[in-house]
Structures are given as structure tokens and as C-alpha cells.
Amino acid sequence: MRSRLAAGCCTKLGSRRRRFFNGRVVCSLLTSAASVAAMIAAGGLLIAGVLPGPHDVLRAGVPFLGGCAVIVAMLALPHVWRRSNTSAREGWVDDLVDGTGAAVRSLTRPTWRVLGSVGYLAFDIGVLWATFAAAGREPPLAALTLGYIIGYRANLLPVPGSIGVLDLGLAGTLIAYGAHASQAAAAVLVYHAIAFWIPSVGGLLAYTLLRRRLTDSSSTMETPAPGAWSVPEPWALGAIPTRAG
Numbered sequence: 001m002r003s004r005l006a007a008g009c010c011t012k013l014g015s016r017r018r019r020f021f022n023g024r025v026v027c028s029l030l031t032s033a034a035s036v037a038a039m040i041a042a043g044g045l046l047i048a049g050v051l052p053g054p055h056d057v058l059r060a061g062v063p064f065l066g067g068c069a070v071i072v073a074m075l076a077l078p079h080v081w082r083r084s085n086t087s088a089r090e091g092w093v094d095d096l097v098d099g100t101g102a103a104v105r106s107l108t109r110p111t112w113r114v115l116g117s118v119g120y121l122a123f124d125i126g127v128l129w130a131t132f133a134a135a136g137r138e139p140p141l142a143a144l145t146l147g148y149i150i151g152y153r154a155n156l157l158p159v160p161g162s163i164g165v166l167d168l169g170l171a172g173t174l175i176a177y178g179a180h181a182s183q184a185a186a187a188v189l190v191y192h193a194i195a196f197w198i199p200s201v202g203g204l205l206a207y208t209l210l211r212r213r214l215t216d217s218s219s220t221m222e223t224p225a226p227g228a229w230s231v232p233e234p235w236a237l238g239a240i241p242t243r244a245g
Contacts, residue, residue, distance in 0.1 A: 029074070029103035034117040039149045040067035042142040053143035054177060063146050075104060124148075127194055131187040132179070139179055147174040167192060 043064030045051045054060060078101040106114060125148050132139050139147075147170070154169025167188055174184040 029100060030106060030114065030117045031120060033071075033074070033103065033107060034121045035149050035152075036067045036070050038121060038145055039063050040071070042145040043067065046142050046146075051140060051142040053140040059143075059146070059177060063150065074100060078104065124195065128187065128191045131190040131194070132183065134190070135183045135186045137180070137183055139174070139177075143177040143179075144174070147177040147179070 040063075042051075043060050043062075046053050046055055046060035047064060049055055078097050081097045125145060128148055129138065129141070129144055132144070151170035151173035152166070154165045157165050157169075171181075171184045171188045174188070175181050179187075
């Protein structure tokens, strides 16, 4: 009975972990898919000369081809993995492939929820564009989009909290795409103040209030009501007299 109960609990916990991991993979891939699609669109429009900005192969062609390669790899991964050797498979890789397949199905049969990933990217780039406009010059939209997406790859560097790395990477990429150095530095600092530090301060205040409320509620639950029965401590049970056999 105990073994069946333990097996059932482990199966249930495993399925919950699998659903949680798949959900995280789908969310991450959908957000990344919006960025890759924007990179392909911006690079293609720059190559075609439709939008103003750099039209060379390095700054327009390479992002376009890289984005196309990522899309092809994402679409092919579930099919290639299912045809591979099943004996050498790892559990977490199966979860990753399942999440990738779910993300692909979400993109092929989109719903209104997919607009969240597009809106997240569009509004974030809009905030950066507004900080550039406030700094004195509005950058070309395609160049700003590519500089934003490529500059954020600095998060991949193994630096705790990405302190300073993201600012330097984003500002440096925007400078490479034609922005002035002083304007790019000012715009990126203001953008990060709006996008990160202001929400972080609000989250810290909310955490402090929540922790205080939880502390008060736990102390109220631990305080016995007047006249309530008290349960003896385990070590006090040894003092209870017993009858000799």
C-alpha cells in the first residue's frame, strides 16, 4: 500500500514538473520567436533598401540569415529528435523537444494569447525609441530593432545579474548601427531605469509588505487563544508516572 502511494505521488510530481518545464519552454520560445521574426523582417527590409539604415551584409544580411537558420532549426528539431536513437535520450531533452513542438503548434495555430509575446517586444522597443527621441535624435526603426535584439544577446555572458554587461552590449550594438555614442549611452541608461529599476523598486516594496503580513499572520496562528487546551511537549511525556507491570 505504501509503495503504491509513493509511486503515485512520484508520478504526480513528475507530471507536474514536466508540465511546468514544458510551460517555461513554450513561453521562452514564443518570446524568442517574436524577436527572431522581428530580426528577419528588419534585416530583410534593410537588405531590400525599403527602410533607412545600414544596408551592408554584416549588419543587415547576417542577422537576416541567422534568424532564418534559427527558425529552420526550431521547426526541424522535434522531427529529427523523434527519429534519433531512443536509448541515448535524456529526460530533460525530451521535455525540451516536447516544449519546442508545443511552441511550434502554437505558432502554426495562433490564438490571441500569442499577441503577448509580440506586444512585449514591441512595447519594449518603443520605450527604447522614446528614450532616444528624448535624448535628441530618433533612430531608424529597423536599425533600432536589430541593435536591440542583438544587443540583448549580452545576457548570455556568464556575469552575475548581467551587471554592466547588458548596458555595454546594448549601447555598443546601437552605436554599431549608427547611433551617437553619448546619445546611445544616455538612452540605454534611461531605458534601463524605466524597464528594470522602477519595477524592481515596486517589487521590493510589495515583497516587504507581503513578508510583514505573512509574519503577522504566522504569529497570530502560533499564539494560543485564552483558555485553549495546551499539548504537552514530547520531552515532558517522560515525567508521566507509569504503573509497574
